[in-house]
Amino acid sequence: MSLELSMHTPPEVPLEAELLTPDRTVGMDSNAVSGIAIQHGNRQVTVGDFFTVKGKGEGELHLEGDLSRVKHLGSGMSSGSLYIHGDVGEHLGAGMSGGKIVIDGNAGSWVGPEMSGGRIIIKGDAKHLVGSAYRGSAVGITGGEIYIHGNVKNETGHGMRNGLIVAGGNSGDFTGVNMLAGTIIVLGEMGIRSGAGMKRGTIISMHPTEMLPTFSYNCDFNPIFLRLMLRALQSQNFNIEDKQITGKYQRWSGDSVEMNRGEILIFRE
Amino acid sequence: MKIKSTKINDTFAEAFKMWGARVLITAETRQWALAAAQSMTGFATSVIGCKCEAGIEKELAASETPDQRPGVSVLVFATDSEGLGKRLVERIGQCVMTCPTTACFNGLDAENNVVVGGQLRYFGDGYQSSKKIQQRRYWRIPVMDGEFMVDETFAVQPAVGGGNILLIGKDLKTTLRAANAATKAMRQVDGVILPFPDGVVRSGSKVGSKYKSLIASTNDAYCPTLRGVVTESNVVDGAHCVLEIVIDGLDVEAVEQAMRVGLQAAAKPGIKLITAGNYGGNLGQFKIHLKDLVGEAA
The missing domain is CATH 3.30.70.520 (Alpha-Beta Plaits)
Incomplete structure (x- = not known):
């Protein structure tokens, strides 16, 4: 039996609910979960003050309602499944190392910052700094997968060291800024200054984009690894056309102000 | 049989x-x-x-x-x-x-x-x-x-190597034709390969040699030219050619299946005898009995 939390009182200021994860609630009944302390602005409250709780914690947690003012959901989780039926606030899955988070709606900024494993699936849009390093930190996500079916905003994958970020829609500016390794795929339009300061890693755009002058054009080719990645995305219900799997991509290398070992692949019609 | x-x-x-x-x-x-x-x-x-x-x-x-x-x-x-x-x-x-x-x-x-x-x-x-x-x-x-x-x-x-059948035929042409039919059938089986040229080996070997440096040497018991020379020849009367098909597989079931279909395909007029190579059961970990394969196929 899964644990189900339904919001009965929308918070006036953000709730910080990092203790609400499927792994931390394993073995807890509804009373115990209702008593978990969470932060409401500058006051400590309990889960029961805002949510009706049903079921028992067995590694699967469902939250329902407008959670756009609930921050840090799934933070640090290492296993289990977290399903959010609605929108969700910032810092979703921050530092998570395993398990799965699925959002039916939209997410705020800072999705999966500095995560090291697991999977986040957002069926709507997300805001800034998806899969990024926190300010002052040089390294963003070191593993795991973030799939966003809608749009993302600026600095997606900032400082990313490993893992995969996919945006089914458009991305904002500075995609993959200061990237160290890993893969970012943007199926829609990609903003400007992508890959600024990147050392290694791969950014893929399905549409022409303006390149920084510190990137160099190499060649057109069909990367075999991308065939496998795009096929895997098809199975995740992303809209991938066959010509994107079999077609050629421009390869640009950069950023030459850094190691020049990163690459941006741009699909050619 | x-x-x-x-x-x-x-x-x-x-x-x-x-x-x-x-x-x-x-x-x-x-x-x-x-x-x-x-x-x-x-x-x-x-x-x-x-x-x-x-x-x-x-x-x-x-x-x-x-x-x-x-x-x-x-x-x-x-x-x-x-x-x-x-x-x-x-x-x-x-x-x-x-x-x-x-x-x-x-x-x-x-x-x-x-x-x-x-x-x-x-x-x-x-x-x-x-x-x-x-x-x-x-x-x-x-x-x-x-x-x-x-x-x-x-x-x-872990896998299995050295499954085999030996085709003893009346002449080279007939035996080659039977071997080709067998290898064609065996290649339809998943999880096996026939490692020799086009699946067939003519230089079957026995363990050891009169020369100390060799660990294997020609399988004289199946050489038609030595029928009157060796003490125990396995080349039956009326046979003038022997060809072997060796099968390696990812598991013993795949090897058995390949041998099973190979036996059926190779059994043609002019093929006097089909047998299999072994070392008395003392070396290999698997014994694949032809009678089991024929019985199951029948």
Whole structure:
């Protein structure tokens, strides 16, 4: 039996609910979960003050309602499944190392910052700094997968060291800024200054984009690894056309102000 | 015991425990995938002289391969997993990576793995990179037509080598025809290869030799030219040719199935006897009795 939390009182200021994860609630009944302390602005409250709780914690947690003012959901989780039926606030899955988070709606900024494993699936849009390093930190996500079916905003994958970020829609500016390794795929339009300061890693755009002058054009080719990645995305219900799997991509290398070992692949019609 | 007019000897094939790997080679066209596979499986007839046994298992349609390009499935067998790993590095490095447009994937799911792409990556001289896709790490090595992509590790599993049947025929032409029919049927079985040239070996061997440095020598009991020379010839009256088909498989069931269909296909007029090679049951871990195969087929 899964644990189900339904919001009965929308918070006036953000709730910080990092203790609400499927792994931390394993073995807890509804009373115990209702008593978990969470932060409401500058006051400590309990889960029961805002949510009706049903079921028992067995590694699967469902939250329902407008959670756009609930921050840090799934933070640090290492296993289990977290399903959010609605929108969700910032810092979703921050530092998570395993398990799965699925959002039916939209997410705020800072999705999966500095995560090291697991999977986040957002069926709507997300805001800034998806899969990024926190300010002052040089390294963003070191593993795991973030799939966003809608749009993302600026600095997606900032400082990313490993893992995969996919945006089914458009991305904002500075995609993959200061990237160290890993893969970012943007199926829609990609903003400007992508890959600024990147050392290694791969950014893929399905549409022409303006390149920084510190990137160099190499060649057109069909990367075999991308065939496998795009096929895997098809199975995740992303809209991938066959010509994107079999077609050629421009390869640009950069950023030459850094190691020049990163690459941006741009699909050619 | 007979299949049609062909007598089947009540004996067994003695097969050995080996380690096997399945390598999927893809390329831009079927031609290039086959070229790589043929190169990789060359000089791989017997572990005695080639350190491994390898062959093409089957061709794969684009829809069956990881990158949706035409492909070929190759099986490689060696006596231990460490040796198999070395052979994979050598053969994929020299025969697949060198072949235009190819990529190379692990085709088995097994507990044991050997590092292949993780070693070949150094050919990239620092320009190599890796991608982890669905929990598998692949290496991308820059080459002159783009990139060579290869799985970091390949699974290896306990396997079976040395399944065999011996066709004793009235003449060369008849025996060759029967052998061709048998190999054609056996190639339809998944999980097996026939490592010798076009699946057939004429120089069957026995253990040991009068020469101390040799661990194997000609199987004189099956040489028609020695029928009157050796003390115990197995070349039956009216026979003038013996050909052997050796089968390696990923499991004993696959080897048995290949032998089963091979027996049926090879039993033709002019094939006097079909038998199998063994060493008295003292060396191999598997005994595959022909009577069981004939009985099940019937």
